[in-house]
Amino acid sequence: MxxxxxxxxxxxxxxxxxxxxxxxxxxxxxxxxxxxxxxxxxxPSIVKSLQERIKHPIYGYMYCSDDYYKSIIRWMKRRHSWEVEKEWIVFTPGVVSALSYAIRAFTKPEDNIIVQSPVYHPFYSTIENNKRNVITNPLIYKNGAYYMDYKDLERKIDSKTKLLLLCSPHNPIGRVWTKEELSKLGEVCLRNNIIIISDEVHFDLVYREHTHTVMANVSPEIRDNCIICTSPSKTFNIAGLQISNIIIPNNKLRKKYDEELKKDHIVRPNIFGQGALIAAYDESxxxxxxxxxxxxxxxxxxxxxxxxxxxxxxxxxxxxxxxxxxxxxxxxxxxxxxxxxxxxxxxxxxxxxxxxxxxxxxxxxxxxxxxxxxxxxxxxxxxxxxxxxxx
Ligand SMILES: Cc1ncc(COP(=O)(O)O)c(C=O)c1O
Missing domain, CATH: 3.90.1150.10 (Aspartate Aminotransferase, domain 1)
Known part of the structure; x- marks a missing residue:
């Protein structure tokens, strides 16, 4: 078809x-x-939705409608067995900008932020551009496959370590982390007061025989210690529409993140992203x-x-x-x-x-x-x- x-x-x-x-x-x-x-x-549903919107010849300011939130909530439940509440969802134009806002919200200059290398290159630049330190916790490459190195992680943590950027599934190596792996990682972070920013932008693109686990679904404690970056952009090939949703169950973390967005007045989606997201999640x-x-x-x-x-x-x-x-x-x-x-x-x-x-x-x-x-x-x-x- x-x-x-x-x-x-x-x-x-x-x-x-x-x-x-x-x-x-x-x-x-x-x-x-x-x-x-x-x-x-x-x-075709996404094209139709955009064409419909274009037909109305006034392109003023937008807000995120109830239908928009409902569509996201249904998707997370259906595809990821994740019960999301409307209040947890924070619209942000892109996942990389979300990483940057999160870094500013949860750390200060000269703090240490962990990444698991090799990893999506903007992980490094967003940390460096915000004048924080990149600490690498290299993945173990063994017999053609990659694994997390928890021992190295514990060794690298010190009093300046405040955040870990997780790539899940992991770009560029294509790993889908298991619930056990995520749980072990989450426990280390909890013990050391390190917040996890989980970039899950590829989470719908999982091959047969593998199941993605949303970091917030690993345990209630971990849920309260992470923020989940999601978007229909990779899944439905609409990166140019600049729409992503950062889902933050913990009220305190969400408030801090929100404050950071508001400083730059990032509060509204563009004219096309919202309809495209609904057409994607509900009809595609x-x-x-x-x-x-x-x-x-x-x-x-x-x-x-x-x-x-x-x-x-x-x-x-x-x-x-x-x-x-x-x-x-x-x-x-x-x-x-x-x-x-x-x-x-x-x-x-x-x-x-x-x-x-x-x-x-x-x-x-x-x-x-x-x-x-x-x-x-x-x-x-x-x-x-x-x-x-x-x-
Ligand atoms: C892991 C990861 N995060 C974020 C992005 C980009 O997200 P956005 O275009 O929403 O900033 C990509 C794009 O390749 C990616 O692979």
Whole structure:
């Protein structure tokens, strides 16, 4: 019913992923598999909702309606078994801005904030831009999979440690943390008075056999010690509409966060985001289920191709997200050579692993949310470039 195979030309739409190639990579003739949006058309219900709104030719200030909150509450209950109360939901234009507001609300300059590297690169910049210290608690990489390192975490905590930024599911490694893992992490934070900011923006994009646990669902104590960053933006490919919902069950934390937003007068959604969210959560579930089937096939296609034809690369099997984390250490190149290889020899615009942390320097991140024919072309290019390298 939905055709994820069809190619929609995104050029000349000011798309950062496509039209931004020249500025970011110095070349326009690359296949872009970098920034995390999808090359798929959104669900027809979302398009209809936006078209309806455009038809009314006055575009004044908006507020978040009751229908908006109800839609979010129903989604969290249906898809995440999470009972959310309306008062807990705080509209914010984006998850990255939410991280920044939370950092300002819950810490002061020179405080320490923990991240589990390799991790989504704005985790570092939001901390640094706010003049707080990044403390890394590197994940353990063992037999092609990643695990949390609790011992290292406890060692890194001191009296200046106030916050932990959790990525759940984790970008770029695609892990879905189990309830047990989250519980162990949550307990360490509780014992040390560290608030958890749980970025769960990828939580709807989970592959078969894995189940996402919302951090606030782990235990009542942990629920009161965390804030959950959610959004329909990744799930429904509407990042450009700038709508996200930060869900904060604890009244005291929510008040502090709210105060920080109000300082910048961040109180209203734009004209389109609200209707799109309702159309997404209330009417696009079938689209999402089809998308997940397609992504699952893309992931399997990519992994099979690499395993059978480009054995120098190793894909870290993702449990969630359309972002594949690929171990390129088998190519025997250093970080700079690797970057050059994928950019100039393969003609691909990827996210170089090092931006996610030192541990990622021999990795590349591939965004596989594109039609399968494009993915095939990507793999053929890499296969050829690897062969040319050997000759
Ligand atoms: C973990 C994570 N958080 C946040 C974002 C971006 O969220 P937003 O566009 O709402 O700022 C991304 C986008 O890739 C992401 O991967």
């Amino acid at each position: 939905y055709n994820f195979d069809s190619i929609t030309n995104r050029c000349k739409t000011n798309s950062l992923k496509w039209d931004g190639l020249k500025e970011k990579y110095g070349r326009e003739d690359l296949i872009p598999l970098w920034i995390a949006d999808m090359d798929f058309e959104v669900s 579930e079938e689209w999402l289920d089809s998308l997940m089937r397609y992504l699952e096939e893309n992931k399997d296609f990519f992994i099979d191709f690499i395993e059978t034809r480009i054995s120098k690369l190793k894909v870290v099997r993702p449990q969630s997200t359309y972002l594949l984390w690929v171990d390129c250490s088998g190519l025997n190149m250093n970080s700079e050579e690797l970057k050059e290889f994928f950019l100039n020899k393969s003609g691909l615009a990827l996210n170089h692993g090092e931006i996610f942390g030192e541990e990622g320097k021999l990795f590349q991140r591939f965004n596989i949310a594109c039609p399968r024919t494009v993915l095939e072309e990507v793999l053929l290019r890499i296969e050829k470039a690897v062969k040319d390298e050997v000759l």
